[in-house]
Amino acid sequence: MKPTVERLPSTIVFCFLTALLFLSGCGSKGQGQLAEGGGGRPPAPVVIASVEQRDIPVQIKGIGNVEAYQTVLIRSQVNGQIQQIFFKEGEDVREGQPLFRLDKRPFQADLEKANGQMKHDQAQAENSRIQAERYSQLEKEGVASHEQAEQLRAQAKADASAVEADNAVVDAARVQLQYTDIVAPINARAGALMINLGNLVKANDTPYLVQLNQVTPIYVTFSVPESNLDRVRRRFTSGQLKVLAYPKGQSDQPAEGRLTFIDNGVDTTTGMFKLKATYKNTDRRLWPGQFVDVALELSTQKNAVVVPTRAIQTGQQGEYVYVVRADSTAESRPVKTAGAYQNLTVVSDGLKIGEHVIVNGQLRVSPNAKVVVQGTLPEAQPPTAPAGGGL
Secondary structure, three states: OOOOOOOOHHHHHHHHHHHHHHHHHHHHHHHHHHHHHOOOOOEEEEEEOEEEEEEEEEEEEEEEEEEEEEEEEEEEOOEEEEEOOOOOOOOOEEOOOEEEEEHHHHHHHHHHHHHHHHHHHHHHEEEEEHHHHHHHHHHHHHOOOHHHHHHHHHHHHHHHHHHHHHHHHHHHHHHHHOOOOOEEOOEEOOOOOOOOOOOOEEOOOOOEEEEEEEEEEEEEEEEEHHHHHHHHHHHHHHOOEEEEEEEOOOOOOEEEEEEEEEEEEOOOOOOOEEEEEOOOOOOOOOOOOOOEEEEEEEEEEEEEHHHHHHHHHEEEOOOEEEEEOOOEEEEEEEEEEEEEOOOOOEEEEOOOOOOEEEEEEEHHHOOOOEEEEEEEEEOOOOOOOOOOOOO
């Protein structure tokens, strides 16, 4: 016997499906309203700065190497043994200050020997002179022959020449004796001792005894592209150009010097030409062999529009900044830059004085999105006086 299946009326089924569709529609609408009301992106917290107008130096930047103003390698001019050292490694020495003393005894003996030979020859020359004068008188009286008198006069001249040669030998021996005292030729700072007390040294031999570096004043040598050659030469002839040197790891309080040398040629392999600046370096901030960041100031750009360098962003379309509008939304605006000075960048197009740009928090900002200003950078202050003194 087959079981019977009871069928629901079609009217009941239709009503059930209609109610189900109605409930689904209401649920979707409620979820949409919830998403619209509570799921939006919150405003991004940012720090802003004002667009300012300032006089900015026009600079050419590069990397420089510090060089001693003068370098002297101290070597002995005679052979001998080092008996005394009058300075310590790494200390300052003055011009004329004794540095080393060699064993004087061999040179003193040579000087005394030369003096003794000179005195002997002087006595002989004096005797020859007297004999020549006496025979010249006898020749006039007809007692002595002309040949005898002439021979004695020639001998007197030879003995006088020998005395002159002895004088030269004595002077040379005296100079050799003086070379045993080695003194500093300049005011400088001494380096490491290469040969210690008691060692034998040879005249003009290597290694040198010690190296002296003059560090006040001091040089900084750097190179710039040849495209700047005309500008640098024109400004160099019209007056002294300021050159700022920043030791590595420092971005403020530069040492200030003056451009004093332009090389007489351009390096054909690199397309660069060498410049040299001189610094007083009274505080010893610059040290021979040190690498520094160099900024050569050519002129001053009046009333330049500047923003903090941190505000400048780089994208696929070039450089841009985020400008905060009056309604607290961020506008992405392309800009053209025209150089930098310290922590400021010059903007030649795209910004107006008094506008506000975002300098911190750009990663969370979207174009035309709301932002919350959490702080404002103070206006940039004029640069303080450079350290180290200028020339």
